[in-house]
Every structure is written in C-alpha cells, then in structure tokens.
Amino acid sequence: MTWTPEVWQSEAFERELREWITPHTGAVRGLVRVKDRPWSGVWRVDAENGTFYAKQNCPGQQQEARIVSVLSRIAPDFIVEPVALDEQRDLLLTADAGRTWREALADGAAVGWETLLHDAMLLARTSVPVLDDMGLTVLDPAGIRDHLIRARDEWRIPDEFRAGVDAAVDVVGAAGDQIAALGLPLALDHNDLHDANAFVGDHGARFFDFGDAVASSPLAALRVPLAVYANSIHASESDPRVLAIADAALEVWSDLAPMAELRAALTAANRLAAVARAESWHRILESVPGELVADDHRGADAEWLAESAL
Structure with missing residues (x-):
C-alpha cells in the first residue's frame, strides 16, 4: 500500500499502522487520529506500555523520519527521540513527551523564549556537519536568485501573484x-519553529515536527518564532522584548559574524524565510490531491514567493 493522505482513513491503513506500532508499544488499545491535515497525519496510540504518537507526512514532505534519524544520533537532547521510525514510509513513533513549550508558558513554568530560540540555534549549529545526510531541499542564500527564477518559470503562479514573484527575483x-x-x-532550518513545536525537556527544549524543514541560513529560521512571540505579547517585532530573544538566538553564531551584522541581517533573513515557506507549500501542493486542499491554501506557494519581496 502507498501510504498517502487518500488512504489514511482506510481500514487497511489502520491495520498496517497497528501492525507496525504494536511491537514497540505492546497491545494497542486505542488508535485515534488527532491531527487531520492533508499534509500530515498524527495518531494518538493508547497501548499496553503507555501513550504514544505516530506520524506520517504527505509524499512531498516525507523527510521527517530521515531527519529525526540523523538528529537522534548527534543531538538526542534537542529532539523528541523516536521509539521507532521507518525512513522508507516516513513513519515516526514517539512516546508522550509531556507539555509543549507553549503549554508550559501558559502554566507559568520557568521557561522562556530566550532558551527556546537559543536551543533551536544550538540544534541548527549541531546539524551543520551532517546536513547532507538529511536529504533536505537546499536554499543557499548565494543561489537564491536562481532558485526564484526557476520557481517563477516552473511553478504555477496565479496572475495575482506574478508581479510579486517577479519583484522577488531581485529583492530576495x-x-x-x-x-x-x-x-x-548552511544549517537545518526547521521552517515552522515556534513554541508549540517544542516540548519541555530535562535540559531545555526538545523539538519536533520537521516536515517543512529545509537547508538554509540559520537566520531564516527566526522569522516564524519572532512573529509568533511578538503577536503573543501584542507588540511589534521591533519591540525591545522581541529583539532580546532574537539576540539569544544570534549569540550562537556571534563567533562567526559580529552581532551588529547579524542583527542587521534579520530583515534579509526574513525574505529567505518566506521562500522557505513557499518551498514547503509547493511540496505539499504538488503531492496532495487538489480536492483535499482547502481553497485558502491553494496558491500558497506563489503567495509566499510574492510575500518575500514585501
């Protein structure tokens, strides 16, 4: 069976998933799909040996098991370690990892955004020597102009976004x-990094949900979390509180470039981040049947390309 979104709700898929899970969890007592998106499925597994979660991405995003396999060897303290994985089918099985960073913040726990982003950059830096092993789409800043030209010429660009995509070639x-x-x-760019994609570990953050990941400048990974944090405190991204958590991330790279230059590059990095978001959306839209995609998500790849020029 080809394990794709079209078959995730079939009895045959559930039977095969149970067969794969059971040797690692003991008898499966309950299997409930708790994330129902066309680009990924997550199932809560209530089993003899506890609570677990199984995940698979859509075909265009089937890279997470491979990424986690590599990271579990080099940085086990920074990720949610797998109980089992199948790289060929992009299946992941993890034990219940407790509270997300967002839940812990809401509960008033002594965790902060500075630690979250600092740990994310430590993970990115650790990824550098093994980046090629992950098989990621490469968005090299030095070659981003050529990438945009290819995307403009090869992707389906709705008329409403064409001028923005044309502008992006030079601006980005x-x-x-x-x-x-x-x-x-270049480093691992999570590409959807925020406080709900990390659990509270014994020594800091444990990250998960790598389906959107690319290889790019590590600074590009900061666009999403800085925007999420700014929104959570009802502030602009130029607010000193936002800049303080940005500094906690940039400090990890400050032995390679001066902090002043790293800070000054964040606007440019945000443009690269928009291209990375476009890339993950393109992978989704190219591999998921159109009838499974909501109207407001169609054209999301082109919209993000156009957004990169703003």
Missing part, C-alpha cells in the same frame, strides 16, 4: 547576497 536575490556575505554555514 539582494537579500541572499547580504546573508551570504556573513559567512555563516
């Missing part, structure tokens, strides 16, 4: 040149 190309001049290595 210049941003890529600025980032490349910093001399930072």
Whole structure:
C-alpha cells in the first residue's frame, strides 16, 4: 500500500499502522487520529506500555523520519527521540513527551523564549556537519536568485501573484547576497519553529515536527518564532522584548559574524524565510490531491514567493 493522505482513513491503513506500532508499544488499545491535515497525519496510540504518537507526512514532505534519524544520533537532547521510525514510509513513533513549550508558558513554568530560540540555534549549529545526510531541499542564500527564477518559470503562479514573484527575483536575490556575505554555514532550518513545536525537556527544549524543514541560513529560521512571540505579547517585532530573544538566538553564531551584522541581517533573513515557506507549500501542493486542499491554501506557494519581496 502507498501510504498517502487518500488512504489514511482506510481500514487497511489502520491495520498496517497497528501492525507496525504494536511491537514497540505492546497491545494497542486505542488508535485515534488527532491531527487531520492533508499534509500530515498524527495518531494518538493508547497501548499496553503507555501513550504514544505516530506520524506520517504527505509524499512531498516525507523527510521527517530521515531527519529525526540523523538528529537522534548527534543531538538526542534537542529532539523528541523516536521509539521507532521507518525512513522508507516516513513513519515516526514517539512516546508522550509531556507539555509543549507553549503549554508550559501558559502554566507559568520557568521557561522562556530566550532558551527556546537559543536551543533551536544550538540544534541548527549541531546539524551543520551532517546536513547532507538529511536529504533536505537546499536554499543557499548565494543561489537564491536562481532558485526564484526557476520557481517563477516552473511553478504555477496565479496572475495575482506574478508581479510579486517577479519583484522577488531581485529583492530576495539582494537579500541572499547580504546573508551570504556573513559567512555563516548552511544549517537545518526547521521552517515552522515556534513554541508549540517544542516540548519541555530535562535540559531545555526538545523539538519536533520537521516536515517543512529545509537547508538554509540559520537566520531564516527566526522569522516564524519572532512573529509568533511578538503577536503573543501584542507588540511589534521591533519591540525591545522581541529583539532580546532574537539576540539569544544570534549569540550562537556571534563567533562567526559580529552581532551588529547579524542583527542587521534579520530583515534579509526574513525574505529567505518566506521562500522557505513557499518551498514547503509547493511540496505539499504538488503531492496532495487538489480536492483535499482547502481553497485558502491553494496558491500558497506563489503567495509566499510574492510575500518575500514585501
């Protein structure tokens, strides 16, 4: 069976999933799909040996098991370690990891956004020597102009976004040149990094949900969390509180480039981040049947490309 979103609700799929899970969890007493998205499925597993979660991504995003396999060897303290994984089918099985960072913050726990982003950058830096092993889409800042030209020419770009995509070639190309001049290595860019995609671990954050990941400048990973944090405190992204957590992340790279230059590059990095979001949406839209995609998500890849020029 090809394990894709079209068959996730079939009895045959559930039977095969139970067969894969059971040797690792003991007898499965309950299997409930708790995330019902066309780009990924997550099932809560109530089993003899506890509570677990199984996950699979849509075909265009089937890279997470491979990424987690690599990270579990080099940075086990920074990820939710797998109980089992199948790289060929992109299946992950993890034990219940407790509270997400967002839940802990809401409960008043002594965790902070500074630690979350600092740990995320430590994980990114740790990924550098093994980046090629993950098989990620590469969005090199130095080559982002060529990537955008190919996307403009090969992707389906609705008329409403064409002018923005045309503008992005030069605008984001210049941003890529600025980032490349910093001399930072390419690293794992989670590409959907925020406080609900990390659990509270014994020594800091444990990250999960790598389906959107790309290889890019580590600074690009900061667009999403800085925006989420700013929104959570009803502030602009230029608020000193937002800049303080940005500094906690940038400090990890400050031995390679001056902090002033890293801070000055965040706007350029945000443009690269928009291209990374476009890339993950393109993978989804190219591999998920159109009838499964909500109207407001169609054209999301082109919309993000156009957004990168704003």
